Amino acid sequence: MSSAADADQNPGPLESSGGDTVADSQLGVPRRRIILASLIGTTIEFYDFYIYATAAVSVFPILFFITEDDGAALLASMATFGAAFVARPLGAVLFGHLGDKVGRKTTLVGALLTMGIATFLIGALPTIYQIGIWAPLMLTVFRFCQGLGLGGEWSGAALLASETAKPGKRAQAAMWPQLGAPFGFILANGLFLILATAFAFDSAAIQAMDVGEALQDPFMVWGWRIPFLLSIVMVAVGLYVRLRIEETPVFAKAKSNNERVKTPLGEVFKKNWREIILGTFVMLATYGLFYLMTTWILSYAIGSEQAGGLAYDYQDFLVLQVISILFFAAFVPIAGYLADKFGRRRMLMTTTAGIIVFGFSFGVWLNPDSIGAGDEMNVGQMIAFLCVGMTLMGLTFGPMSAYLPEMFPTNTRYTGSGIAYNVSSILGAALTPFVATFLVQNFSVGAVGFYLVFLAVLTMISLILSAETSKKSLYTAAAG
Template identity: 65%
Template sequence: MSATPGSAAATKNQTPRSRVILASLIGTTIEFYDFYVYATAAVAVFPALFFTGNDDTAKLLASMATFAAAFIARPIGSIIFGHYGDRIGRKATLIGALLTMGIATFLIGLLPTYQQIGLWAPAMLTILRFCQGLGLGGEWSGASLLATEYAEEGKRARAAMWPQLGAPFGFIIANGFFLILTIAFGFNSAANPDGVSHSFLIWGWRIPFLASIVMVAIGLWVRFKLEETPVFAEVQEAKKVVKAPVAEVFKKNWLQLIQGTFIMLATYVLFYLMTAWILSYGIGKPSAGMLGIPYQEFLILQLIAVLLFAAFVPVSGWLADKYGRRSSQLVITACIALFGLTFKFLIDPALTGTGADVSVWRVLVFLCIGMTLMGLTFGSMSAILPELFPTNVRYTGSGIAYNVSSILGAAITPYMAVWLNADFGVGAVGLYLTLGAVLTLIALFFSPETKNVDLAKL
């Protein structure tokens, strides 16, 4: 809840609500753009350029392993940026997180390949991917607090959905950019007849990474114009800022850390199945148990489906404000568990077809259901997790829960999905999602309703 009109903090913090919305939205859009650019390249570009060998599945798994490096870094980033976010404030910390992510993404666009410098190439790629994770580890919780700590009473989940829109917006920009480039360069799959001599694989793939620096500059300009959130300003005035937020949150709020981690689990598993893994499965070779859809065609299907992701994020915020966070998420997560049971029916090559014979409409239905559920579960998470923690450790607590969950639910998900499909078929991938949803249902069942929590109360 925002500061009361008569408080000193409210008087000092007169940042227009439109600027708060823009700052929380544009920052997460940039951060997720950077992340998706890497995810797309990890499937379509990096296996050919940064890894060696003749086994396509092995190279894809190696590329997915570098993708996972960022998730290992994210809890570390949440601790580092959370410490400063709860010590010196949300604004300065958000600027630091954005710079960390943006610079790492730009430098990836300058990297030499395996053919040029050997094993140093994947090593440097992994290091920069780790730095991307550090930045995103501090970005999400800060952007969420920016939205929630300025929100009007009774409308907190609807205000908190703005940074969540950064995920589908970043996806649309990143994948739309890649689609335009692949059309312009005449590149339609990583297994193109020209091999790594294709101009897109030589330099075209670098453009989205290098272009991110322009978006970072815009994001910095917006965030420099912000003032501190009124809720945190009250904590500063009351001199209740803690010296060691990490120690404090583990000492007094360890249960909330566990609850938040598993509340977010199903969302993460669904998210990275529907973004990173499904791209590799959709364009992968039928001989390896995948669908063999042309790269450009599959990107178009993803871009259509992600519009539903964006459309249902505001719906999620409205449902959470009207019916409560816990109640709405219990129903949505149960639907995710059921969706996991449909994988074999909707996208098994034996039923859906492959290559030129694939049932495009069947695949699109699968993507649309998954992305709709993604919007419904993701939209209110930026209200749920911060509401579990008091103000003086909220940046740290919500960030750690969100990013530890990223290790359990996202870091290994694309890797596990590739392995499960290769050994047991796509139905096993769906069961993996159902398992994640069941664990989230258990966490939600034992968690409190936070709809009416006073964010200014310590």
């Protein structure tokens, strides 16, 4: 390893003679504990997020929204799903301020508690038939709190992994919190699949029933609550792990040198506003792709044909999604390796070009005349579509936990990377399931692919305007 690469990673006093990270040599915290702390937190956070997404498609339209129109109920449920994305930038500001002023470790604990408690309370929430309009209002509030927690989680986990990385392997180290996304998805959907099987829950049959009959189904009464209530156990495990780690050496040095700023939010907007804008749009295609491949595709696949869906069995489709998510998980570490070898920008531009091609192909993959509907749906064609999309997702998501933090200086990194990541969630994720559902109902499924192309083109432009950061030092005291 060259001395330049060493200096890039841990300049000056942060270097160790043996090439070890400070986490190994100075703080006495094994690398595996740092990996586990960054991974388990994001796994729990994304688990909480996904169980809501799954319930928003299959359960909440019936339990929390009274309407004669199935499509309108689904749109209303998707709107509450989007409430968390409005909260995420606020969470990034709140927890980012704490992360840049107090430290990464303490802030990560707070973010985890915020989302975990909100998720647990959703599992205990009465329905609209029990407390009226208060039910959807409270559901929206708790969903908002989920967004606050996730808004502070990702940046802290990414910084915990990247600011303790070995020289030349920052993207590979930072990819561990990214694995929390597929792992959380597998846990959430795997648990829902087990419960749906145990309760003999048939989403298509439930949607065809009248409301009174549907409300008698045991899964609709209490089975759906189990994943939400179990999240509190996972939060306890996450807290145990995170309380046993130390502060990152990069932040510790900034603190000891009195280089923290009084107002990280004002500082980052004053000196790094360009990076915030570019980082926001760099993430756009990633968010759009992911929520099309998870939330929207589930609603499209299991939705009634009258509402523009494929009327496929809920449990069977969850199996297909869990299989495809394995490709997501497999390609995240591959993306980290490629981003270290070839640079973040080049690797992401290549992947974004692939997303554009994929978007143009939606009509071929998913048109009901091509893929079929109900029991006649072409399962091989659907699983191929899901696996291609999730492969691209792994390749584009993997480097982001290195690339976005590298855009910002030490004393505003938590705030800056968090704002970019979470503002992008509004543009690329909050709107995507809603827009995609609208496009299918009013145009065609091919229009959903064109929407993804639009997002990917904006990402490509941002990547062209952005700088390569793989050789940039993470220890930069002054913003700008």
